[in-house]
Amino acid sequence: MRTAKITRKTAETEISVEVNLDGSGMYDMQTGIGFFDHMLDQLARHSLIDMTIRAKGDLHIDDHHTVEDTGIALGQALAQALGDKKGIRRYGACLLPMDDALVRCALDLSARPFLVWNVDLPTAKIGTFDTELVREFFQALSTHGGITLHVDALHGFNSHHIAEAVFKSVARALREAVETDPRKADAIPSTKGAL
Numbered sequence: 490m491r492t493a494k495i496t497r498k499t500a501e502t503e504i505s506v507e508v509n510l511d512g513s514g515m516y517d518m519q520t521g522i523g524f525f526d527h528m529l530d531q532l533a534r535h536s537l538i539d540m541t542i543r544a545k546g547d548l549h550i551d552d553h554h555t556v557e558d559t560g561i562a563l564g565q566a567l568a569q570a571l572g573d574k575k576g577i578r579r580y581g582a583c584l585l586p587m588d589d590a591l592v593r594c595a596l597d598l599s600a601r602p603f604l605v606w607n608v609d610l611p612t613a614k615i616g617t618f619d620t621e622l623v624r625e626f627f628q629a630l631s632t633h634g635g636i637t638l639h640v641d642a643l644h645g646f647n648s649h650h651i652a653e654a655v656f657k658s659v660a661r662a663l664r665e666a667v668e669t670d671p672r673k674a675d676a677i678p679s680t681k682g683a684l
C-alpha cells in the first residue's frame with residue numbers, strides 16, 4: 490500500500506497528515522485557515538491522492554508557521570508513501586487554465602529538491618490569507634518531498650484564480666508523476682537504479 494501517516498509537533502504547530510497515493514482524491518482538511526483548506530482540497534481532488542490533514546498552529550501570530558509546516562509534513566508523507574519509487578512515472582506536467590489565470594507546472598520526483606517559482610500574485614491578501622504563503626508552502630513541499638518543482642504563472646490578474654490554478658496545476662502534475670507506469674512497473678525510473 491502506497492500510504493503514509495506523518496505527525497509533526499513543534500512549539501509553533503502540531504500537524505498530522507495521512508495520504509494514499511492510490512486514492513480517489515478524497516480530502517478532509519482542517520488547518521484553521523479557510524482559504525488554505527480550499528487550496529488543499531484542490532490538491533487532493535485533482536491529484537487523486539487521498540489526504541487527511543489536521544493542523545493546529547499559532548494562528549494568533551499569523552498563518553505562516555501553519556502553512557509552511559503543513560507543506561513540510563505533506564512533503565514528508567508523499568516521500569514516505571512513494572518509498573523506493575519503483576514503477577512510478579516520475580515526471581508530471583500540466584498547463585492549467587482557470588478563467589484569467591494560466592499556470593504551468595512541471596515536476597520531477599527526483600529526490601533533488603529545487604523550486605523554480607515565477608508566480609506573481611498581484612494582491613498581498615486573498616481575504617485574510619497572505620499571498621506570499623503560497624510560495625512558502627510549495628518551497629516546503631519541494632524540499633521535504635524531494636521534488637524538483639517548476640511553477641510559472643503565464644497569465645492572470647485575479648490572485649484567487651492564480652493561486653487556485655497553481656494548486657490545481659501542481660495536483661495534476663503530481664497525479665501523473667506518482668502513477669504507476671504499466672510498461673515498467675517493476676523498475677525504478679532512473680538509469681542510476683535509484684531515486
Ligand SMILES: [Mn+2]
Nearest residue numbers: 527649650653
Ligand atoms: Mn476558489
